[in-house]
Amino acid sequence: xxAGLTSGNNGTQAAAPAAGDNGVSSVLPQSQRPRPQYTPxxxxxxxxxxxxxxxxxxxxxxxxxxxxxxxxxxxxxxxxKLKVDIIEAGFPVASPDDFDAVRRIAMDVGNTxxxxxxxxxxxxxxxxxxxxxxxAWDAVRLAERPRxxxxxxxxxxxxxxxxxxxxxxxxxxxxxxVKHLRKLGCQDIEFSPEDASRSEPQFLCRVLSEVIxxxxxxxxxxxxxGWALPHEFGALIAExxxxxxxxxxxxxxxxxxxxxxxxxxxxLAAGEAGARQLxxxxxxxxxxxxxxxxxxxxxxxxxxxxxLMNGLWTGVQPIHIAPTSRMVQDYTGMAIQPHKAIVGANxxxxxxxxxxxxxxxxxxxxxxxxxxxxxxxxxxxxxxxLGKHSGRHALKTRLTQLNYxxxxxxxxxxxxxxKDVADKKKxxxxxxxxxLMTDEVHQAEVIYELIDLQVMCGSLGMPTASVKMRxxxxxxxxxxxxxxxxxxxxxxxxxxxxxIPVELMDYSMQSVTEGIEALAITRISLRPTGKxxxxxxxxxxxxxxxxxxxxxxxxxxxxxxxxxxxxxxxLNKLVxxxxxxxxxxxxxxxxxxxxxxxxxxxxxNAVAV
Ligand code: KIV
Numbered sequence: 115x116x117a118g119l120t121s122g123n124n125g126t127q128a129a130a131p132a133a134g135d136n137g138v139s140s141v142l143p144q145s146q147r148p149r150p151q152y153t154p155x156x157x158x159x160x161x162x163x164x165x166x167x168x169x170x171x172x173x174x175x176x177x178x179x180x181x182x183x184x185x186x187x188x189x190x191x192x193x194x195k196l197k198v199d200i201i202e203a204g205f206p207v208a209s210p211d212d213f214d215a216v217r218r219i220a221m222d223v224g225n226t227x228x229x230x231x232x233x234x235x236x237x238x239x240x241x242x243x244x245x246x247x248x249x250a251w252d253a254v255r256l257a258e259r260p261r262x263x264x265x266x267x268x269x270x271x272x273x274x275x276x277x278x279x280x281x282x283x284x285x286x287x288x289x290x291x292v293k294h295l296r297k298l299g300c301q302d303i304e305f306s307p308e309d310a311s312r313s314e315p316q317f318l319c320r321v322l323s324e325v326i327x328x329x330x331x332x333x334x335x336x337x338x339x340g341w342a343l344p345h346e347f348g349a350l351i352a353e354x355x356x357x358x359x360x361x362x363x364x365x366x367x368x369x370x371x372x373x374x375x376x377x378x379x380x381x382l383a384a385g386e387a388g389a390r391q392l393x394x395x396x397x398x399x400x401x402x403x404x405x406x407x408x409x410x411x412x413x414x415x416x417x418x419x420x421x422l423m424n425g426l427w428t429g430v431q432p433i434h435i436a437p438t439s440r441m442v443q444d445y446t447g448m449a450i451q452p453h454k455a456i457v458g459a460n461x462x463x464x465x466x467x468x469x470x471x472x473x474x475x476x477x478x479x480x481x482x483x484x485x486x487x488x489x490x491x492x493x494x495x496x497x498x499x500l501g502k503h504s505g506r507h508a509l510k511t512r513l514t515q516l517n518y519x520x521x522x523x524x525x526x527x528x529x530x531x532x533k534d535v536a537d538k539k540k541x542x543x544x545x546x547x548x549x550l551m552t553d554e555v556h557q558a559e560v561i562y563e564l565i566d567l568q569v570m571c572g573s574l575g576m577p578t579a580s581v582k583m584r585x586x587x588x589x590x591x592x593x594x595x596x597x598x599x600x601x602x603x604x605x606x607x608x609x610x611x612x613x614i615p616v617e618l619m620d621y622s623m624q625s626v627t628e629g630i631e632a633l634a635i636t637r638i639s640l641r642p643t644g645k646x647x648x649x650x651x652x653x654x655x656x657x658x659x660x661x662x663x664x665x666x667x668x669x670x671x672x673x674x675x676x677x678x679x680x681x682x683x684x685l686n687k688l689v690x691x692x693x694x695x696x697x698x699x700x701x702x703x704x705x706x707x708x709x710x711x712x713x714x715x716x717x718x719n720a721v722a723v
Contacts, residue, residue: 149429152235152259154302155331155364157390161425163415164199164391165408166367169442171202171239172405173395175654178639178663179446182558182690183215190219192441193234194226196434200235202263205655206253207246216253224257235302237261239655242291251298261302264291268321269309281317285324292328304332306369311342311350319357326360332391333364337380340373340403348383355388367391370406372398377406382414385426396442397450397457409435409456417483436489437517440548444556447639447665456488489517502536516544518551527554538671539631549626549633553669553679558687561586562612567678571600579603583611604678612685615644619663623673634673636680639663646692664688
């Protein structure tokens with residue numbers, strides 16, 4: 115029986131949860147197995163499934179999910195705690211910012227081995243254009259285990275309308291990119307035939323055979339439009355593994371979009387059909403309806419892999435799932451729905467009388483996993499009640515129990531806010547603490563700081579707000595504004611000091627707990643208008659252009675203050691991203707190297723695209 119679960123395969127057996135590091139039940143036995151040694155094109159354990167996380171690439175392609183370079187680095191560090199096998203850190207050719215973010219992750223996270231010897235592969239995405247390939251390789255090559263993932267569409271629709279290429283040209287370009295990567299020194303090469311599930315299987319086999327011959331080590335089969343059904347996608351993977359020359363020398367992978375809500379089911383079907391790499395994102399964020407949700411795939415394999423999937427297992431440490439989900443929500447501004455599987459607020463809530471009665475009699479009646487497994491400890495079982503007399507140590511201990519590892523400076527920041535809130539509230543719940551984490555820790559760098567806010571409003575006159583803020587120059591200034599309501603007035607006052615024209619795209623507020631003294635958490639998104647608007651466009655790997663929006667969040671007992679904090683947080687993110695140097699030092703160095711090469715070696719398209 116697996117420790118950490120409340121049921122066996124038939125959902126009826128019980129087990130006492132295992133004790134984890136911090137004394138709570140947490141760890142599944144699979145997550146303690148040593149993972150097989152990393153060789154790009156081979157896995158020595160036939161049941162081991164690599165988890166390839168693309169939150170920072172496909173996930174960032176979600177409308178509105180702009181991340182700063184520092185936020186990407188923080189998320190990558192958290193993904194390394196989860197122990198995903200591969201981190202797709204971005205699309206380096208997209209902009210100097212993207213290049214820098216991938217390079218920083220490669221140099222930092224990609225060179226940090228833990229005590230068990232684990233270090234993630236750092237991957238950069240690239241089209242098959244040789245210049246893209248060179249930039250992607252340059253961004254990742256300083257990682258201990260660098261990988262480039264190159265892709266080209268193979269479906270009749272994409273080849274005719276998007277690429278305007280013949281089948282032969284597609285094969286030629288794909289092979290040229292893989293060979294070029296080999297020539298550059300890259301030994302870990304992933305190739306994706308984009309829109310594979312709508313491609314002719316025979317043509318897919320031809321392309322895959324050729325890229326394998328050229329040196330690809332992983333072939334990834336994307337269901338780019340989320341079109342496939344699980345049995346169909348599993349059959350496609352099996353057919354490709356059977357009919358592709360050299361299939362036995364590479365790892366097959368699956369990348370499933372969620373347009374029909376089938377991404378998790380399709381990824382699992384691919385795993386059962388022999389795919390040994392599954393591509394996922396935290397919270398399932400990604401293009402359109404999103405990507406395969408990492409937490410769903412990992413927990414499905416953890417709970418059912420042994421019994422019903424011929425022993426499949428992953429090396430992911432589920433105990434870090436909840437904090438990672440929270441961090442990604444905070445940084446991307448993409449809050450998940452309460453009923454989201456595994457990580458939604460209601461995933462372990464039992465509302466109906468019958469369910470509550472069952473839970474009181476035995477937790478196995480309605481829980482197929484205990485929340486501790488994914489890093490959620492129940493406040494009532496932790497034995498610590500935080501309130502106004504609690505000290506820094508108690509706060510830090512509780513945050514550690516919730517699987518947050520903070521620097522001393524971050525603990526001090528949260529503690530300062532904790533004391534403010536605890537003065538007004540009798541007890542501080544875990545939800546309150548997580549709201550303070552959102553407000554204090556999961557933030558873009560503080561460029562403008564909100565110091566004080568005073569608002570006059572009511573039915574007698576025009577709502578008026580005064581704000582006091584510290585600017586990037588360290589000078590404290592005050593301003594006031596009038597608006598249609600107290601929030602609008604505060605935003606006008608802040609605008610006067612920040613002086614960047616923006617449009618508010620979205621605003622939401624949620625009470626963190628029940629009761630009149632509850633903390634409120636506000637999330638906003640905004641986008642620049644005027645001259646800056648034209649600079650805020652981004653082009654994704656598939657060539658889609660979109661205007662960047664920037665998210666912000668803030669928490670306070672006062673809803674107007676929470677709203678103002680969220681607005682300043684969104685403005686800080688905008689300034690951090692838009693004011694980043696347009697040409698980075700790394701890009702300049704690349705250009706210099708490029709210019710110093712003989713013309714024949716320079717990046718160019720070997721085959722016209
Ligand atoms: O959805 C897709 O096809 C992709 C590929 C680049 C793998 O994101």
